[in-house]
Amino acid sequence: MTAARIEVVQLENGFRALLAPRRSLPVVASVLWYRVGSRDERTGETGLSHFLEHMMFKGTDRYAKGSIDMLTAKMGGNNNAFTDNDGTAYYFALASDRWETALEIEASRMRDCLLDSQEFASEKNVVLEELAMGEDDPWRPLYQAAETLLYQVHPYHHPVIGYRQDLEQLGVDGMRAYYDRHYGPNRAFLVVAGDIDVERTAARIRELFGTLPQNAVARREVLAEPVQQGERRATLNTPHAVARLCLAFPTTRTGERDDYALDVLAHDLGIGKNSRLYKRLVLEDESVTDVSVINETRLDPGALFVLAELREGASLQQVETAIREEISALARTGVAKSDLTRIRAQIRAGFLFQDESVLDHALKLARFEALTPGGYRTLETVLPTYDSLKPEELRQVAARYLVLQRSVCVHAVPGRTEAQAKAKPAKKARANVKAKAKPRKPRFAKAAQTAKATKSVSPSKPRAMARATLAAMKSKPKSKPKPAGKAKRRTAK
Numbered sequence: 001m002t003a004a005r006i007e008v009v010q011l012e013n014g015f016r017a018l019l020a021p022r023r024s025l026p027v028v029a030s031v032l033w034y035r036v037g038s039r040d041e042r043t044g045e046t047g048l049s050h051f052l053e054h055m056m057f058k059g060t061d062r063y064a065k066g067s068i069d070m071l072t073a074k075m076g077g078n079n080n081a082f083t084d085n086d087g088t089a090y091y092f093a094l095a096s097d098r099w100e101t102a103l104e105i106e107a108s109r110m111r112d113c114l115l116d117s118q119e120f121a122s123e124k125n126v127v128l129e130e131l132a133m134g135e136d137d138p139w140r141p142l143y144q145a146a147e148t149l150l151y152q153v154h155p156y157h158h159p160v161i162g163y164r165q166d167l168e169q170l171g172v173d174g175m176r177a178y179y180d181r182h183y184g185p186n187r188a189f190l191v192v193a194g195d196i197d198v199e200r201t202a203a204r205i206r207e208l209f210g211t212l213p214q215n216a217v218a219r220r221e222v223l224a225e226p227v228q229q230g231e232r233r234a235t236l237n238t239p240h241a242v243a244r245l246c247l248a249f250p251t252t253r254t255g256e257r258d259d260y261a262l263d264v265l266a267h268d269l270g271i272g273k274n275s276r277l278y279k280r281l282v283l284e285d286e287s288v289t290d291v292s293v294i295n296e297t298r299l300d301p302g303a304l305f306v307l308a309e310l311r312e313g314a315s316l317q318q319v320e321t322a323i324r325e326e327i328s329a330l331a332r333t334g335v336a337k338s339d340l341t342r343i344r345a346q347i348r349a350g351f352l353f354q355d356e357s358v359l360d361h362a363l364k365l366a367r368f369e370a371l372t373p374g375g376y377r378t379l380e381t382v383l384p385t386y387d388s389l390k391p392e393e394l395r396q397v398a399a400r401y402l403v404l405q406r407s408v409c410v411h412a413v414p415g416r417t418e419a420q421a422k423a424k425p426a427k428k429a430r431a432n433v434k435a436k437a438k439p440r441k442p443r444f445a446k447a448a449q450t451a452k453a454t455k456s457v458s459p460s461k462p463r464a465m466a467r468a469t470l471a472a473m474k475s476k477p478k479s480k481p482k483p484a485g486k487a488k489r490r491t492a493k
Helices: 048-055 067-074 100-112 117-136 140-150 164-169 172-182 198-209 257-270 276-284 316-333 337-353 358-371 375-388 391-401 418-422
Strands: 007-010 016-021 027-034 078-083 088-095 188-194 232-238 244-250 288-296 303-310 408-414 484-488
Touching (some): 007 198, 027 358, 048 117, 067 078, 067 100, 088 358, 100 198, 117 164, 140 244, 140 303, 257 288, 257 303, 276 316, 303 316, 316 391, 358 375
Parallel strands (some): 016 188
Antiparallel strands (some): 027 088, 078 088, 078 484, 244 408
């Protein structure tokens, strides 16, 4: 779909909607995106964006607790939500003869969420259990440690799910203040894709959202991360049987030209069986069982991550040295022309596959609208930008960002710490809740996953979002490690 086929509805209260008609199937998907994520949390309120997302399913003045999911199920559809560093989104997929119920629900949740104190206390336990489960994950602590070292000043420093101390002391009044500060029509936009009547949909949006007051404050600026002056390192003792490592480099923002070049470099370095690191570490050295590279750009400058899981008996130092050698070679020689042709084909396929379902298409539009300077119109320039990248430019980008003297390296070494040995095993969170902050084990990007949209798609790498359902954006192997983003709130899909 081209930008010319998108109808934009702009309301006086600041609310904006993108309407993307597609009549191939009688299905409609809606995504309501709030421009608030962990990036917007102040000191002492980490994890609030994600916790509030949970509470948005716990009742409004019109919809009692449980009724949103019940209504969705009765209509044969699905709904879910995710929170990541830069945003929080709620989405529905329903048949086209009943989808407008989703608009009614979202209009009610925008300003009239109940935030009941008893529900708040109960859901806090669920979130704390999520956090405990994440601490037992083999990849999340590793990724989180690297992220903490990368960001010393910027709020990307703290995890999406927050810190236990902040969550434990949080009260319902603090959440209500956060809700009032960030949730409102002037901090949100809507994407509706599928079998819709554009005029009727625009009128319904004006009716439901046009009278809502602008009570959300403007998004604040955050401190920019200073240029890293040297290498940063850390070692984690973990309760797992194998060693892992993460090497990370500060990079650029989503949608900038260098971001596209970094996508290509990530493929050449460590995505797929034709990549440098797979050939070197898995096939030749036989020192690792898994290796992957993730170009994790965001609203503010992000990072490129290299993650590896070692074979038993392999040396962390030798694996790290091999990775450094391949990165140096890439920065010195760039991407071979034959490899560039293959990588472009993989990226193109992944980008186009993101339009297979109306939900994926809606999420793709939303991600571009939220994170790129050109908004959804950037979609028209994505593939031409990849095609315009030449080997010399790619070599220059590699040399500019993949600087080993400004890298972060974290080793995860088998062996419990004293605190871990004394700790009680974490209870399992309820089945309808998925860790929302960072991920599970990286599941190395395949062509169809090379999408830069959800910044989290599928439970594979750190940071959780609503993975399996979100496949969106450019063409990134985004598994963050699938990094979760961002994080999937519930199993619903």
